[in-house]
Amino acid sequence: MNYSRIPMPEQPPETRIKNFGEVALGYDETAARAEAERCLQCKARPCTAACPVGVHIPDFIALVKAGRFEEAYALVRADNALPAVCGRVCPQERQCEGSCVRGKKGEPVAIGRLERFVADRHAAQETAPNAAQTAAPAAAKVAVVGSGPAGLACAGELAARGYAVTVFEALHRAGGVLVYGIPEFRLPKRIVRREIAALEAQGVTFVRNAVIGRSLTVSELREAGFCAVFLGTGAGLPNFMDLPGENARGVFSANEYLTRVNLMQAYEADAETPIFRAKRVAVVGGGNVAMDAARCARRLGAETTVVYRRSEAELPARREEVGHAREEGVAFAFLTNPTAVLTDEAGEVRGLRCVKMALGDPDASGRRRPAAVAGSEHELAANCVIMALGTSPNPLIGQTTEGLALAEHGEIVADESGRTSIAGVYAGGDAVTGAATVILAMGAGKRAACAIDEDIKAGIL
Amino acid sequence: MYPILNKEKLNAGVGRMEILAPLAARHARAGQFVILRADERGERIPLTIAASDKERGTVTVIYQIVGGATMALDRLNAGECVADLTGPLGKPSAVEGLGRVAVVGGGVGCAIALPIVRALHEQGSFVAAIAGFRTAELVILEAEFSALADEFYLTTDDGTRGERGNVCMPLSRLLAAGEKFDAVFTIGPLPMMKFVAQTTKPYALRTVASMNPIMIDGTGMCGCCRLTVGGARRFACVDGPEFDAHLIDFDEAIARAKTYRAFEAAARERHCNLYRQTEKRGGTL
Numbered sequence: 001m002n003y004s005r006i007p008m009p010e011q012p013p014e015t016r017i018k019n020f021g022e023v024a025l026g027y028d029e030t031a032a033r034a035e036a037e038r039c040l041q042c043k044a045r046p047c048t049a050a051c052p053v054g055v056h057i058p059d060f061i062a063l064v065k066a067g068r069f070e071e072a073y074a075l076v077r078a079d080n081a082l083p084a085v086c087g088r089v090c091p092q093e094r095q096c097e098g099s100c101v102r103g104k105k106g107e108p109v110a111i112g113r114l115e116r117f118v119a120d121r122h123a124a125q126e127t128a129p130n131a132a133q134t135a136a137p138a139a140a141k142v143a144v145v146g147s148g149p150a151g152l153a154c155a156g157e158l159a160a161r162g163y164a165v166t167v168f169e170a171l172h173r174a175g176g177v178l179v180y181g182i183p184e185f186r187l188p189k190r191i192v193r194r195e196i197a198a199l200e201a202q203g204v205t206f207v208r209n210a211v212i213g214r215s216l217t218v219s220e221l222r223e224a225g226f227c228a229v230f231l232g233t234g235a236g237l238p239n240f241m242d243l244p245g246e247n248a249r250g251v252f253s254a255n256e257y258l259t260r261v262n263l264m265q266a267y268e269a270d271a272e273t274p275i276f277r278a279k280r281v282a283v284v285g286g287g288n289v290a291m292d293a294a295r296c297a298r299r300l301g302a303e304t305t306v307v308y309r310r311s312e313a314e315l316p317a318r319r320e321e322v323g324h325a326r327e328e329g330v331a332f333a334f335l336t337n338p339t340a341v342l343t344d345e346a347g348e349v350r351g352l353r354c355v356k357m358a359l360g361d362p363d364a365s366g367r368r369r370p371a372a373v374a375g376s377e378h379e380l381a382a383n384c385v386i387m388a389l390g391t392s393p394n395p396l397i398g399q400t401t402e403g404l405a406l407a408e409h410g411e412i413v414a415d416e417s418g419r420t421s422i423a424g425v426y427a428g429g430d431a432v433t434g435a436a437t438v439i440l441a442m443g444a445g446k447r448a449a450c451a452i453d454e455d456i457k458a459g460i461l
Numbered sequence: 462m463y464p465i466l467n468k469e470k471l472n473a474g475v476g477r478m479e480i481l482a483p484l485a486a487r488h489a490r491a492g493q494f495v496i497l498r499a500d501e502r503g504e505r506i507p508l509t510i511a512a513s514d515k516e517r518g519t520v521t522v523i524y525q526i527v528g529g530a531t532m533a534l535d536r537l538n539a540g541e542c543v544a545d546l547t548g549p550l551g552k553p554s555a556v557e558g559l560g561r562v563a564v565v566g567g568g569v570g571c572a573i574a575l576p577i578v579r580a581l582h583e584q585g586s587f588v589a590a591i592a593g594f595r596t597a598e599l600v601i602l603e604a605e606f607s608a609l610a611d612e613f614y615l616t617t618d619d620g621t622r623g624e625r626g627n628v629c630m631p632l633s634r635l636l637a638a639g640e641k642f643d644a645v646f647t648i649g650p651l652p653m654m655k656f657v658a659q660t661t662k663p664y665a666l667r668t669v670a671s672m673n674p675i676m677i678d679g680t681g682m683c684g685c686c687r688l689t690v691g692g693a694r695r696f697a698c699v700d701g702p703e704f705d706a707h708l709i710d711f712d713e714a715i716a717r718a719k720t721y722r723a724f725e726a727a728a729r730e731r732h733c734n735l736y737r738q739t740e741k742r743g744g745t746l
Contacts, residue, residue, distance in 0.1 A: 170547065170678070170680045171547075171678060171680075172498060172505070172544070172545040172547070180678070180682070208545070209484070209485075209545050209546060209547040210484055210547075211547060211548070211550065211680055214488065214548065214549055214550060214680075215484045215485060215487070215488065215547070215548065215549070216484070216487075216488075234682075235682075236681050236682060237681050237682070237684055237696060237699070238683070238684035240684075240687075240694060242694075247687060247688075247689060247694075247713050247717065248716070249716055249717055249719060249720045250720070252684075252685075253683065253684035253685070255682055255683045255684055256677060256683040256684055256685040259677050259678060259682070259683050260677065263677075264504065264505070264677070265502075270502075271502070272502060272503055272504040272529050272530050272533070273504045273505070273677075274721040274724035274725070276720065276721075347716045394680070394681045394682065394699075395681060395699055396680065396681055396699060399699075
């Protein structure tokens with residue numbers, strides 16, 4: 001028995017900090033089949049139970065082991081509209097791999113890497129996209145608002161069930177956080193384009209540059225003949241700390257910094273969209289977004305420090321990203337909390353004033369609550385500060401949709417199936433839960449698609 | 462793709478385009494803006510809607526050439542297309558119920574002032590329009606303001622056209638003479654709006670400034686356009702772009718507007734060089 005997983009080749013750190021190419025390079029057939037051998041095919045299937053979209057994990061791995069890669073892909077794709085994406089960005093250690101029996105003694109099966117392998121291999125084999133399917137002329141029309149993970153999963157599931165789906169996207173490119181947030185080196189944009197092309201081939205129509213709530217309202221969509229509307233508008237405005245100096249020139253939200261780098265390719269020499277170049281960058285926060293921002297800053301040539309108020313054990317980021325950030329020379333200031341952004345006479349950022357923190361008793365989230373240590377004030381030098389502190393829901397849909405119930409902080413209220421306070425209007429993903437993960441949003445999108453299907457068949461809509 | 466139906470040069474550095482964009486035109490109202498990209502590699506440029514026509518399905522924008530992205534936009538002609546256009550964005554101007562209003566525009570900000578003047582005029586309000594420019598050559602939209610406003614005051618810094626001085630001079634005079642406005646709208650360079658706010662403050666006169674900070678998505682995602690208004694954080698794209706001018710921290714907004722000044726200068730230089738080289742070769746871009 002092999003206790004270790006088959007390693008996946010990567011770009012070496014000293015090379016990759018000079019480019020935005022993908023870090024992890026993927027398994028080949030031999031490596032994939034060898035890793036698939038490690039699956040015990042256990043009866044209990046804790047991995048599938050832990051997957052938010054319920055991928056039939058042991059079954060697809062058995063097909064990989066047998067070298068039946070296309071069948072393996074088809075099986076994954078039946079449950080997961082974006083396998084090439086999820087294989088790369090899911091927090092597997094907290095889901096499928098976290099519950100893998102092999103993990104009790106040794107390393108769990110590399111399920112994410114295998115998922116990625118079958119999706120990439122399928123794409124490489126594909127000579128031409130499948131002949132375009134179109135929904136039956138009488139098919140009910142469903143509108144999906146937002147083309148991020150929740151919207152794409154919902155659209156994929158509805159298209160598979162024969163509905164005529166139109167996805168409305170506010171930006172000029174479809175993909176939501178997959179294109180504006182997650183960097184190229186973690187999720188190449190060609191992968192997202194390919195997944196969207198696959199949905200288009202399935203008959204899904206994408207309308208870009210359409211801001212629902214402004215260009216068209218939700219009720220106008222209903223009047224235009226969409227019998228159901230799914231709201232997957234995602235996370236919205238970035239949170240800040242209300243520190244003195246936080247609006248100084250050189251302080252950015254991670255959303256802004258990443259959007260410039262990812263959506264607008266500001267890292268390219270001839271890009272029209274500017275990016276702030278700094279010698280020293282401090283990133284405040286400890287999630288995946290903080291890691292992404294820090295690793296982008298590193299690639300843009302900055303000495304980069306992640307400032308996090310808890311300790312390493314509490315970092316919410318995916319383990320692999322923390323490891324990659326470390327290898328790339330990102331420094332970490334744990335148990336450190338900023339109290340002010342410091343500027344020079346010209347108004348340029350020169351650093352952060354920070355305090356040291358100590359961990360006390362667990363809070364509502366189960367993580368130990370940090371408290372400032374008296375007399376621990378110190379300064380951390382930085383010419384640029386990036387705030388990666390999560391987001392609040394986008395207010396546009398709430399402001400413009402009469403009768404839509406919102407929670408205290410503006411999240412759309414929806415039940416487990418995605419049904420909102422308005423019949424025919426469904427919601428899921430970050431717009432409902434607040435900032436979470438790609439796969440949780442996809443799970444919500446998929447469940448809402450099932451609810452829409454049920455309600456239409458029941459004649460409610 | 463969004464076809465350009467008409468293009469017109471308003472002065473050496475300012476142009477006007479009417480663009481076919483039915484989805485943006487449908488609900489467009491005074492005070493709102495669009496974001497467009499000239500081409501596939503273009504920056505997202507926020508531009509206030511200068512006019513819109515639901516029947517034709519068009520929005521008209523007025524742009525000032527300040528950097529690479531607006532230069533690229535200006536190179537496009539009628540018959541060609543801009544790659545992307547999204548809108549309308551932001552909240553419309555709150556003009557309802559206003560009887561007597563002063564609208565104070567400066568420079569290319571007059572492009573934003575004009576639709577507000579038009580909206581007020583159409584609802585029957587009395588409008589005093591004040592438009593200020595650096596010099597006669599930069600004056601734009603004079604005929605349009607004259608046609609729509611009940612009173613129109615034109616100023617230039619150097620006195621080459623209209624009254625010599627800045628927009629605060631006619632405004633102060635009107636206020637000192639006892640003119641009772643229900644509101645003042647001001648749109649233009651940040652220092653100008655700051656001074657307009659200072660001018661109206663002693664009269665406790667409701668004053669609204671239309672803010673145009675740096676933006677990327679314009680839909681409430683990136684947080685780039687944040688401002689401090691009355692001590693609280695506000696986002697111009699979804700909470701504005703109009704705010705109570707007496708509460709805006711203009712000094713902070715002025716500092717933040719300079720974030721990419723060096724980059725913009727470099728981009729302008731790059732585009733100019735490209736243009737010069739192309740001219741030399743006798744080709745077109």
